[in-house]
Amino acid sequence: MNQPERSFGVLLLAAGKGTRMRSQTPKVLHLMLEEPILYYPLAAAQEAGFNNLAVIVGFGGEAVESWTRNNFPSAAVIWQREQLGTGHAAKLAQPWWSAFDNIMILAGDAPLIRAKTLADFAARHIEKSNDCSFLSFKIEDPTGYGRVIREGERLRVVEHKDAKGDELSVNEVNSGMYIFNVKALSAVIDKLECHNAQGEFYLPDALALIAAGGGRVEAICEGDPDEYLGINDQFQLASAADIMRKRIVRSFMEKGLQCMDPSSLWIGPKVKIGSNVIIHPSVQLWGETEICDGAFIGSFTVLRNAKICGDANIKGSVRLNDSIVGPRASAGPFSFMREHGELMENAHMGRFVEIKKSRIGKDSKVPHLSYIGDTQIGENTNIGAGTITCNYDGVRKNSTKIGDNCLIGSDTMFVAPVEIGDEVSTGAGSVITENIPDGALGVGRAKQRNIQGWSKRARTEKDK
Numbered sequence: 388m389n390q391p392e393r394s395f396g397v398l399l400l401a402a403g404k405g406t407r408m409r410s411q412t413p414k415v416l417h418l419m420l421e422e423p424i425l426y427y428p429l430a431a432a433q434e435a436g437f438n439n440l441a442v443i444v445g446f447g448g449e450a451v452e453s454w455t456r457n458n459f460p461s462a463a464v465i466w467q468r469e470q471l472g473t474g475h476a477a478k479l480a481q482p483w484w485s486a487f488d489n490i491m492i493l494a495g496d497a498p499l500i501r502a503k504t505l506a507d508f509a510a511r512h513i514e515k516s517n518d519c520s521f522l523s524f525k526i527e528d529p530t531g532y533g534r535v536i537r538e539g540e541r542l543r544v545v546e547h548k549d550a551k552g553d554e555l556s557v558n559e560v561n562s563g564m565y566i567f568n569v570k571a572l573s574a575v576i577d578k579l580e581c582h583n584a585q586g587e588f589y590l591p592d593a594l595a596l597i598a599a600g601g602g603r604v605e606a607i608c609e610g611d612p613d614e615y616l617g618i619n620d621q622f623q624l625a626s627a628a629d630i631m632r633k634r635i636v637r638s639f640m641e642k643g644l645q646c647m648d649p650s651s652l653w654i655g656p657k658v659k660i661g662s663n664v665i666i667h668p669s670v671q672l673w674g675e676t677e678i679c680d681g682a683f684i685g686s687f688t689v690l691r692n693a694k695i696c697g698d699a700n701i702k703g704s705v706r707l708n709d710s711i712v713g714p715r716a717s718a719g720p721f722s723f724m725r726e727h728g729e730l731m732e733n734a735h736m737g738r739f740v741e742i743k744k745s746r747i748g749k750d751s752k753v754p755h756l757s758y759i760g761d762t763q764i765g766e767n768t769n770i771g772a773g774t775i776t777c778n779y780d781g782v783r784k785n786s787t788k789i790g791d792n793c794l795i796g797s798d799t800m801f802v803a804p805v806e807i808g809d810e811v812s813t814g815a816g817s818v819i820t821e822n823i824p825d826g827a828l829g830v831g832r833a834k835q836r837n838i839q840g841w842s843k844r845a846r847t848e849k850d851k
């Protein structure tokens with residue numbers, strides 16, 4: 388498909404407001420499995436091998452443009468300041484698409500289309516030498532969709548609001564996904580008119596004009612109708628997300644993922660999962676999360692851009708953002724790590740522990756009730772329960788360094804910046820404000836005194 392005479396551009400229409408979403412966010416930036424709706428058709432086109440992409444933006448266009456530039460930097464962004472219809476959008480992009488032989492036009496709000504469907508669609512368009520091919524599907528309730536009217540060779544699409552009489556009951560509808568031969572589209576694009584119920588320039592009118600002029604137009608009515616579902620309101624967004632969720636979970640299970648309850652597992656489209664992974668009920672894996680071979684993920688865990696290395700054990704109720712759990716390391720239950728936290732090989736973070744921007748060295752443990760922030764901990768060090776790195780002085784975040792083979796007493800407060808050597812111990816309850824050299828015991832706490840007979844005296848005082 389890369390021969391110059393068969394070049395393809397793929398244009399995504401994403402300028403519409405999406406009034407029925409009843410939201411300030413442009414429709415295509417609503418999140419589905421934590422990626423914008425627009426991510427999906429762009430990713431499908433890219434996966435199908437199309438590298439010339441463009442997005443038409445309009446409503447909320449600044450946000451759509453900046454998202455596109457950050458996530459699909461090679462895609463062109465074309466502005467449609469006034470949304471005068473899908474035909475108008477296609478016309479505005481003509482300077483971009485006229486460089487190709489064929490132009491595929493997709494709706495930015497139809498995220499369930501598969502890469503394979505797009506690749507087959509393009510192959511068929513070429514094979515049949517069509518001037519226009521488009522995907523249609525049958526639906527029980529065609530309300531809102533453009534009806535596909537077949538009158539012998541003459542195909543046309545009538546929009547719901549313009550349909551009359553028998554046309555309304557036609558249940559073959561236009562998916563809004565087309566491929567035009569560029570010469571054929573160029574010949575009709577200026578002939579579109581807006582004398583219709585919505586006063587808009589309709590792109591489907593272009594295919595009727597091509598057919599009327601004797602061009603080859605084919606409506607391809609095959610495949611899985613779910614792939615063409617458009618998103619117009621919040622409920623359809625949730626329904627599409629559930630279809631995509633099932634698709635992703637199933638594809639991992641086909642590759643061997645052991646999942647006790649597929650109905651409660653949520654996995655985003657960029658997540659990677661290795662072999663021999665077990666996931667318990669009610670887990671969410673988002674963003675660029677990667678689960679390596681042999682890892683276990685316990686219930687109520689939410690991972691976002693986390694890397695779980697081989698044979699790691701995420702014991703449940705763990706939340707990790709932008710963090711790494713090393714090989715054979717373990718976390719949870721009830722732990723939280725964020726902003727580039729890292730457990731090295733065989734390290735452990737346990738119950739009610741929060742770790743931020745810190746590295747916990749190989750074989751080291753933070754088992755209970757701790758906050759570790761802006762800290763480097765060496766190897767084989769044990770952090771006693773309740774230990775806290777006091778990293779914030781009200782102005783800036785300060786760092787703590789703790790060496791190898793240390794035994795940190797429970798409830799130690801490290802007042803950062805502070806550096807602790809290797810083989811150091813601290814007394815429980817110490818407030819450590821100064822560095823501790825290798826091999827020393829650091830104790831920083833008030834000396835205990837016992838006041839004899841105090842309880843009895845206190846009681847007699849009260850009785851008076």
Ligand code: UD1
Pocket residue numbers: 400401402403404443445467469470471472473474475476494495496531532533534544546560561562563588589590591617
């Ligand atoms: C469109 C088709 C209809 C088809 C349906 C499939 C037209 C006239 N009708 O109807 O035949 O059955 O899709 O879902 O095309 N957009 C722009 N600029 C505009 C108008 C729309 O970029 O000026 C974008 C929208 O953001 C959206 C897409 O084009 O992503 C489709 O527009 P929408 O208004 O949703 O068209 P439908 O009424 O759904």
Ligand code: CA
Pocket residue numbers: 496617618619
């Ligand atoms: Ca639509």
